[in-house]
Amino acid sequence: MNLDIKFMSYRRLATIGSLALLILSIGSLSFKGLNLGLDFSGGTLIEVSYDDAADLSEIRDLMFNNGFDDFQVVNFGSNSDVLIKVADKDGNSQLGDVIYKFLQKADSSTELKRIEFVGPQIGSELRDQGGLGMLVALGMILLYVAFRFQYKFALGAVAALAHDVVIILGLFSILSWDFDLTVLAALLAVIGYSLNDTIVVSDRMRENFRGERGFEPEEIVNRSINQTLARTLITSLTTLLVLFALFIFGGDMIRGFSQALIIGVLIGTYSSIYVVANMLLGLSITQDDLAIPEPEGAEFDDMP
Amino acid sequence: MNRFSIWTYVFILSVLSIGIIYSLPNLYPAKPAIQIAYTDSGKSADQQLLIQVRDILDNKDIGTESVGLKENNIVAKFNSLDDQLAGKAALQRALLDQAIVALNLEPSTPQWLRDIGGGPLKLGLDLSGGVHFLLEVDIDSALDNRLESLLNEYRKKFRDDRINVESSRKDNKDLLFSFSSDEDYTKALKIFTQDNVTPLGTSLFDLRPNALRNLVELSYSQSAIKEIRDYAVGQNLMTLRNRVNELGVSEPIVQRQGSSRIVVQLPGVQDTTAAKKIIGKTANLEFRLEAASTSSRLRKEEFDFQDERMGSAFLEKNIIVAGERVTNANSGFDESGFAQVNITLDMQGGRAMQKATNGNIGRRLGVLFVEQKNKSVLKKDSNGEDVIEQSSYIEKKIISLATVQAVLGTNFRITGVGSPQEASELALLLRAGALAAPMKFVEERTVGPSLGKENIELGVRSIIIGLLSVIAFMLFYYRWFGLAANIALFANVVLITGFMSLLGATLTLPGIAGIVLTIGMAVDANVLIFSRIREELKAGKEPQTAIQEGFSRAFVTIVDANVTTLIASIILYAIGTGPVKGFAITLSIGILTSMFTAILGTRAIINIMYGNKNLKELRV
Numbered sequence: 001m002n003l004d005i006k007f008m009s010y011r012r013l014a015t016i017g018s019l020a021l022l023i024l025s026i027g028s029l030s031f032k033g034l035n036l037g038l039d040f041s042g043g044t045l046i047e048v049s050y051d052d053a054a055d056l057s058e059i060r061d062l063m064f065n066n067g068f069d070d071f072q073v074v075n076f077g078s079n080s081d082v083l084i085k086v087a088d089k090d091g092n093s094q095l096g097d098v099i100y101k102f103l104q105k106a107d108s109s110t111e112l113k114r115i116e117f118v119g120p121q122i123g124s125e126l127r128d129q130g131g132l133g134m135l136v137a138l139g140m141i142l143l144y145v146a147f148r149f150q151y152k153f154a155l156g157a158v159a160a161l162a163h164d165v166v167i168i169l170g171l172f173s174i175l176s177w178d179f180d181l182t183v184l185a186a187l188l189a190v191i192g193y194s195l196n197d198t199i200v201v202s203d204r205m206r207e208n209f210r211g212e213r214g215f216e217p218e219e220i221v222n223r224s225i226n227q228t229l230a231r232t233l234i235t236s237l238t239t240l241l242v243l244f245a246l247f248i249f250g251g252d253m254i255r256g257f258s259q260a261l262i263i264g265v266l267i268g269t270y271s272s273i274y275v276v277a278n279m280l281l282g283l284s285i286t287q288d289d290l291a292i293p294e295p296e297g298a299e300f301d302d303m304p
Numbered sequence: 305m306n307r308f309s310i311w312t313y314v315f316i317l318s319v320l321s322i323g324i325i326y327s328l329p330n331l332y333p334a335k336p337a338i339q340i341a342y343t344d345s346g347k348s349a350d351q352q353l354l355i356q357v358r359d360i361l362d363n364k365d366i367g368t369e370s371v372g373l374k375e376n377n378i379v380a381k382f383n384s385l386d387d388q389l390a391g392k393a394a395l396q397r398a399l400l401d402q403a404i405v406a407l408n409l410e411p412s413t414p415q416w417l418r419d420i421g422g423g424p425l426k427l428g429l430d431l432s433g434g435v436h437f438l439l440e441v442d443i444d445s446a447l448d449n450r451l452e453s454l455l456n457e458y459r460k461k462f463r464d465d466r467i468n469v470e471s472s473r474k475d476n477k478d479l480l481f482s483f484s485s486d487e488d489y490t491k492a493l494k495i496f497t498q499d500n501v502t503p504l505g506t507s508l509f510d511l512r513p514n515a516l517r518n519l520v521e522l523s524y525s526q527s528a529i530k531e532i533r534d535y536a537v538g539q540n541l542m543t544l545r546n547r548v549n550e551l552g553v554s555e556p557i558v559q560r561q562g563s564s565r566i567v568v569q570l571p572g573v574q575d576t577t578a579a580k581k582i583i584g585k586t587a588n589l590e591f592r593l594e595a596a597s598t599s600s601r602l603r604k605e606e607f608d609f610q611d612e613r614m615g616s617a618f619l620e621k622n623i624i625v626a627g628e629r630v631t632n633a634n635s636g637f638d639e640s641g642f643a644q645v646n647i648t649l650d651m652q653g654g655r656a657m658q659k660a661t662n663g664n665i666g667r668r669l670g671v672l673f674v675e676q677k678n679k680s681v682l683k684k685d686s687n688g689e690d691v692i693e694q695s696s697y698i699e700k701k702i703i704s705l706a707t708v709q710a711v712l713g714t715n716f717r718i719t720g721v722g723s724p725q726e727a728s729e730l731a732l733l734l735r736a737g738a739l740a741a742p743m744k745f746v747e748e749r750t751v752g753p754s755l756g757k758e759n760i761e762l763g764v765r766s767i768i769i770g771l772l773s774v775i776a777f778m779l780f781y782y783r784w785f786g787l788a789a790n791i792a793l794f795a796n797v798v799l800i801t802g803f804m805s806l807l808g809a810t811l812t813l814p815g816i817a818g819i820v821l822t823i824g825m826a827v828d829a830n831v832l833i834f835s836r837i838r839e840e841l842k843a844g845k846e847p848q849t850a851i852q853e854g855f856s857r858a859f860v861t862i863v864d865a866n867v868t869t870l871i872a873s874i875i876l877y878a879i880g881t882g883p884v885k886g887f888a889i890t891l892s893i894g895i896l897t898s899m900f901t902a903i904l905g906t907r908a909i910i911n912i913m914y915g916n917k918n919l920k921e922l923r924v
Contacts, residue, residue, distance in 0.1 A: 119744075
């Protein structure tokens with residue numbers, strides 16, 4: 001394959017697209033917020049299964065009659081599985097048992113699948129830890145890339161990662177998907193994955209910048225992206241293959257996880273092509289930025 | 305030409321065989337088993353119980369694979385689930401309350417694998433089913449108790465030393481003393497300063513004297529607070545372990561997490577209400593005066609001694625203090641070198657003890673150990689079949705009966721307790737009856753057994769489907785090189801399983817997701833190398849040179865890309881809990897093994913395939 005797609009001619013378009021997505025995401029995140037899962041919101045969750053299709057309205061009535069008012073009852077996976085979420089500010093760890101008791105009393109075929117209780121304190125701790133972890137990860141990566149490449153690349157890589165993370169978060173907010181610990185794990189995996197991509201592309205740019213002289217930066221960037229394109233697409237494809245396997249066959253408990261990763265891989269692939277390159281050109285990278293510093297006294301060594 | 309030295313092959317093969325050997329135990333299915341332990345947690349299973357178990361099972365003609373001693377338990381393995389259930393019923397009926405009989409799954413790892421430390425992967429609760437609790441130890445209230453009793457101690461000391469205290473009170477985390485005169489102040493300050501040294505040489509208090517106003521403010525120092533916290537958590541941990549043992553769960557986990565939290569994991573337990581009741585119970589001790597021989601039957605009760613040789617004694621019905629008031633108990637020696645047990649009560653307990661012992665010097669004070677126990681009886685049900693009926697009852701036994709020598713307060717001691725070993729056993733019992741600080745449940749996760757099994761099936765299915773689709777794609781796209789990459793990929797999965805089993809890491813559902821993700825990403829290194837080889841070929845290089853260049857040029861990129869992913873997964877490990885930690889572990893191990901298989905492994909295979917040939921043409 002001798003690819004020569006003029007990626008950089010579409011720079012403006014990509015910038016506008018990215019900015020639009022970012023503004024949309026940030027807007028939704030600040031006005032609508034994330035639909036925090038149990039791990040972060042605290043509360044009680046109980047999953048039960050019935051022999052036949054469950055009657056959700058009957059379960060809702062049962063909940064009302066037993067004095068609950070702030071709760072959600074939804075099907076989970078199949079129509080015989082039911083998930084009940086109770087927002088509970090006081091951190092009462094007994095609620096799950098209480099609910100399961102009266103559900104079983106109403107219908108003896110009720111089978112308990114899981115109860116999860118997360119105290120309010122743990123929830124807020126996990127929120128803080130998660131946010132902090134994300135920032136630490138970005139910071140460490142910034143340092144590593146700056147050390148291995150150059151600060152302009154590091155800025156590009158971190159911009160790409162932030163871009164990916166914000167857009168995934170935005171999508172979770174817009175679509176009101178549950179954001180729980182496994183999604184946070186997926187987000188960190190996306191950081192790892194997207195970075196992987198970014199580094200491969202950057203690596204090639206570095207090589208080409210150091211190579212022949214006399215080319216425009218835009219031309220070099222374009223050539224680098226074309227040279228790595230086949231690899232970028234194949235890796236994304238194999239990763240997407242396994243992620244779809246996970247999404248379809250992995251069950252409901254890790255559906256959020258695979259959703260986040262699938263979106264992450266798609267956006268990560270895009271960002272490693274456009275965001276990094278855009279940043280580099282925006283920071284007006286030159287061949288001199290990447291020139292290998294000549295060791296002192298090297299020129300004298302050649303003398304006899 | 306592209307050849308590895310023989311030593312490189314030896315290295316690759318030895319890493320691979322370690323991986324294969326240690327992943328082998330996962331191929332042997334777990335056998336249904338029963339674990340039997342004496343109800344009395346102080347007693348470990350012995351030969352006698354072993355013979356008893358064998359006889360019971362033989363009498364009922366229940367086939368077993370093996371019956372043997374394992375640590376403090378007897379483990380009987382069965383060939384079928386039916387045998388296991390029949391065995392449990394028979395054993396429960398015969399042993400009743402003598403022993404705890406718990407269902408269990410025992411790995412059937414062959415002996416030679418166990419000898420080299422092999423064992424199957426540990427499953428997280430989301431895969432095995434069970435309960436996870438996170439309890440928070442309330443350190444503030446432990447500190448409050450300590451401060452209250454400290455305040456009382458000093459009040460008493462100043463009274464005894466005739467130091468005039470104008471006022472003394474506890475204010476939040478500080479104690480405030482003000483003295484009537486300079487002289488009192490100086491004397492008191494001397495006492496404080498003397499007390500303010502621990503055996504380790506650190507200071508116990510932060511003292512803030514104010515000579516102008518004859519005022520002393522004191523609070524516990526950071527190191528003292530840390531010590532109090534460690535003591536309270538350690539104490540609660542021990543108490544919890546004892547209580548969890550009562551549940552008869554196989555392989556429970558009771559661990560400290562962070563500075564003041566305790567994790568309890570009970571695989572296989574379904575009845576969380578019962579588990580919580582046992583874990584959360586308090587007050588297992590009662591202090592009562594010995595009843596006078598003249599007192600009426602209505603006001604006294606007869607109790608047996610824990611030590612059967614001692615018989616029984618009458619104690620008053622009135623309880624002076626219960627176990628939750630005990631903040632500390634340890635054994636030591638008195639002035640003449642005899643063993644004694646030192647007890648510390650909280651302020652309220654000390655006041656009650658003082659009131660009760662005032663005017664009762666010379667009488668004997670008894671300590672009762674209270675335990676909730678289960679009693680099982682065989683009964684005939686309406687169909688005339690034997691069923692076991694369980695009822696719980698409370699057993700109280702005297703663990704100490706000693707003469708009161710003086711009016712007691714928050715601190716007192718029991719002497720005449722026998723040998724030092726007996727003294728430390730008594731202290732242990734006293735502590736076991738009490739929690740050093742109250743605890744509350746801050747997190748709870750229960751996973752039903754059906755969900756656990758479902759999760760394993762779904763996880764394994766997605767690994768297989770993911771692996772097959774990647775293998776098919778690589779074969780289709782890269783042909784022979786793809787085959788090499790596929791062999792490496794397969795080796796990678798074996799290595800991940802092997803190393804996780806070897807390290808004793810726990811596999812969780814997100815952990816399985818991590819393996820799946822690794823499969824997708826592991827081929828990346830190969831894709832990088834192969835694309836590079838293609839480019840080199842296109843640039844007109846000789847096939848062998850292209851292979852050589854392709855590997856060496858892609859190497860730096862692969863390392864850079866993987867190190868950064870490793871950074872992300874290490875951070876994930878640091879911030880994550882339970883299942884997410886499982887994901888981080890598999891991802892990290894997967895990154896390391898995939899670098900090994902994709903770079904060294906694939907190269908070795910390609911060297912074997914092409915290395916010695918004189919290639920005119922190469923298709924990648």
